[in-house]
Amino acid sequence: MGGDYGPSVIIPAAISALQQHSDLHVYLVGPQQEIQSHIKNTRPYTDRLHIEPASEVIGMSEKPSAALRRKPDSSMRKSLELVRDGKADACVSSGNTGALMALATVLIGTLPGIERPAITAELPNRKGSVTNMLDLGANIDASAEQLTSFAVMGHVLSELADGINNPRVALLNIGEEAIKGRDSIKLAGDMLSNQSQIDYVGYIEANEIFDGNVDVIVCDGFTGNNVLKACEGITRFLYNQLKTEFTSGLWSRAVSALVWPLLKRFHRRINPDQYNGASLLGLREIVIKSHGSADSNATLFAINKAITEIERQVPQAIQDRVAQLLLSADNED
Structure with a gap:
């Protein structure tokens, strides 16, 4: 029920996912009549598409504390309860990020050794691969210990999701020199430098995010969320400017016929939609946050x-890896 478009976008994405995956079951959680009004021909999927009624919806501007206390029958809460109770393997939501994080932390809980979950997403880079960046909004502030745990989780996710052996991890900072940055960043740098199980390569500046020289970038949620939204805005600005230039006159339109295939490939490569779906890492189960403005195609990326x-049992792998790293740190001490 969340996001800018609600069922009109989420239900078609769910149907597309059912078409792609023959063994997939999907629960649509929300007011039953409203959901059914958006469902048309689902006869081929009647045994794999389920409606879970919920009488309440958490608004995009509601405070997380209010969502926790006042809406026990919200679609977001009931979605997470399905995962908690083992009826579903993952929750995908386009709703209120703060409420999703708060409810997921309370209902599902964090993994042993993880103080706070973090939101992570993939960013394209110029080497043709992706870079995982976290935190992207779950924690406005982050201590050195939390930044270090984000680095561990990003390291594991990069290994599992991207197949990268010994991912390179960096802290986002205002300079590469050791004396720069907040105390929490400098202390996290010291802690990661002493962690032999992680390939920590030092600080990285924002203008290097897309170079592809690191596989995991770690920062607090305030910084990460602003960086992500600025990148999305710049991407759309550049694409729209190019479209305007190539349609502004007769000569431009003639040239555009030649370069349009290149422009389309460029757009596919950098389109934020294909990187939609941010993982709430550090929870005991899988929770994916879809962008609030995502269309059906972007929502499908989040479901996938x-x-x-x-399939790769990411929470269990993070738990195992964190336990190994904590044991290794104790032995080094």
């Missing part, structure tokens, strides 16, 4: 991301 994490 959840399926990938189910």
